[in-house]
Amino acid sequence: MRRFILLFLIIGIIFPLTGFSQNYNFLRKLVRGVANVSLASFEIPRQMIKVTQKEGDLAGIFWGPLKGITYMLGRTLLGVYETGFFLLPPYTPLVEPEFIFEFEGEE
Numbered sequence: 001m002r003r004f005i006l007l008f009l010i011i012g013i014i015f016p017l018t019g020f021s022q023n024y025n026f027l028r029k030l031v032r033g034v035a036n037v038s039l040a041s042f043e044i045p046r047q048m049i050k051v052t053q054k055e056g057d058l059a060g061i062f063w064g065p066l067k068g069i070t071y072m073l074g075r076t077l078l079g080v081y082e083t084g085f086f087l088l089p090p091y092t093p094l095v096e097p098e099f100i101f102e103f104e105g106e107e
Contacts, residue, residue, distance in 0.1 A: 024091040032098060033082030039100045040075040044068030046100065075100065 047068035052060025078094050097103075 024093075026086050026091060029082050029091045030086035032093060033079045033084075033086060035099055036075045036079030036095070037083060038079075040072045040079060042100055043072040043075055047071055 044065055045068065048060050048064030051064040051067060055063070075095060082094070
């Protein structure tokens, strides 16, 4: 029972969860890395839509998937890096948007 209580005390000290929206810590870096690895494939349709809106349908059909695959590979590699090294600083995001489904605003 003592070990159980001690374990929860250590977890409570090591993993403080605060409610600040821009609080970049190692736990957020871990979540960001896992999310980027698991959702990276959504970059392909996302980039197809963005290229279509910016340059037209033909570019969206041909250039969009290539750009999406490139962005997907980059997001996957960054996600693997952030997941593997989540305890090491810096904790700020290496790619914008931080998560794939964030609102980016006007580009």
